[in-house]
Amino acid sequence: MPDPVPARRRPTRARRVAATVLAVLLALVAAPAAPAHAATGSYFAGVYTSLAGARDYHGYVPSTYRSGTPMPLLVALHGCTENDVGFDLLTGLSALAERRGFLVVFPDQTALANPAKCWNWPLTVNQHRGLGEPSIIAGITNLMRSRYTVDAARVYVTGVSAGAVLSTIMAVTYPDLYAAAAIVAGCEYECDLLRFRTPDQAGLDAYREMGSRARPVPVLIFQGTADLVVPPVTADRIVGQWAQTDDLAIDGRDNDDVSATPSLVQRGQVPGGRTYTRSIHRGPDGTVLIEKYLIDGAGHAYPGGCSCSLYGDPSGPDASGLSWDFFLAHPRR
Template identity: 70%
Template sequence: MSIPSRLLRTLIAAVAFTPAFVAAPPAAHAAGGSYFAGAYVSIYGSRDYHGYVPSTYRAGTPMPLLIALHGCTENDVGFDLLSGWSAEAERRGFIVVFPDQNNLVNPAGCWNWTLPTNLHRGWGEPAIIAGITNRMKSTYSVDPRRVYVTGVSAGGVMANIMAVTYPDLYASAAILAGCEYECDILQLRTPEQAGLDALAEMGSRARPVPVVIWQGTADVVVPPSTAYRIAGQWTTVGHVDSVADTVEYAQAPGGRTYRHLTYRTTSGQPLVEQYMIDGAGHAYPGGCSCSLYGDPAGPDATGISWDFFLAHPKP
């Protein structure tokens, strides 16, 4: 995206009557939905963010919270436009926050999932993203059982990392064109090994985090087989079969066909859902045509992911 991140974030902040340079957003009021913007600073660095509070918000009444992570060459504002998450938040009643990668630490705007320090709880970017999440929980009335994380591309990799490193914070995750834990680009290790490493990282907090996975079959950036590796990671964590229990074929209205795979627990509950979109490239399914990364012909990843989140609160 060629959108000037700081300029657009300032405009969003002006709409919300919140300066972009403040450390934390003010409490939202019920008079109407509003944007906010701020910056989070810790010993691991600083990150800007913006978010949206819907008009249905009432202080004292817990509301779901979503953390949404952009991909490379994007920013927080661009991902909001691409995904439509703020509009979805207004329609369906939840708070959404978009952390923004600092271009000083990654000129391409990628989350630094390749760095070993960013694979562990309490370190690096996971600590920063968790810090932003906890700030939202302390600023707004948030339902602690309905805090979710999503991301696309590098943000999808980081969303998976967040689900592994903070399974006590995030109820479930949506991963779009992402990668398994400790992403093995050459695919020399098995998905089961990624699952075992995830379990080791989770430690006493270990639990099978429900995830929904999105992947285009014509993606030349992320091999489509990676989606199966993410599924294999989480089925290993959940001690269930890595072969999908059901495979359904469907088509987005007037758009692409896709396969919907479901992996279930031993009690029959969906744990992992996977969408393989025929002919789709490295793009956001159902994303806005206003973005180079949008694929309007794909199924509505935003709406379907939120349906998945609602069905999977934290136990």
């Protein structure tokens, strides 16, 4: 996904984070009226280093955070040619974290690992627990848990494009860490671009990767019908993979406890914006395990994203707000 930050000269980390601070303060000012004593939270930034490599990150702590009182945590992964700060501006997640009370951290891919700043999801080493980039993202997540009072049952992961593919990988490789995932223009586990393998096969591989940690992971999917980078049919492959994975994770049997056929299909429209189809897939107890938004006419962009970015689509459903609603309904059980 092209970078919404101008590419003339890479700004220093301090300047990048300062730009995010300013943008979020402006977003907070534009937000609906809050109590007169409303305060703002604080930003943090750092570098995480492990045997698998080093990555920058930045994040936001809302003003409502109190040490000793558990708070949810969201890990947000940018797309190709983006960076962590650009993704924060695009999604408005720091501003949302202030309004709705959660911690958020944005890992940053390095150009040393990928010149286009894509997460390297096609590499086998990055599709398994304890290895490569998944271990780095999990390491950053656990670093946040060690520094802040995080609700262990409410740790979530989201991403767009390459970050969405990695979000799927994180939910598969660390189902004991992430309660649920939101996938924006992403791909199924092991992402078969040529579609030689069925979603059921990907679902079985994902279940095997989970191992003894297997559990049904709720996922929310966003996909545009006019996306020229990710074929819209990929959203159905993600649904099929997770239907199979969650079905097996419930009782170890392939018995359609979760089906790739939706339980409910609804049509909707953003006021003055795009129409969409929302599909819901439930587990045997009625719990929503898979939810998909197929957005009419949307390209490879972030739905509801800031108009300050070339890759925000303000006319689409509010992916950030809808994702947080979904996450709140799905703590890890």
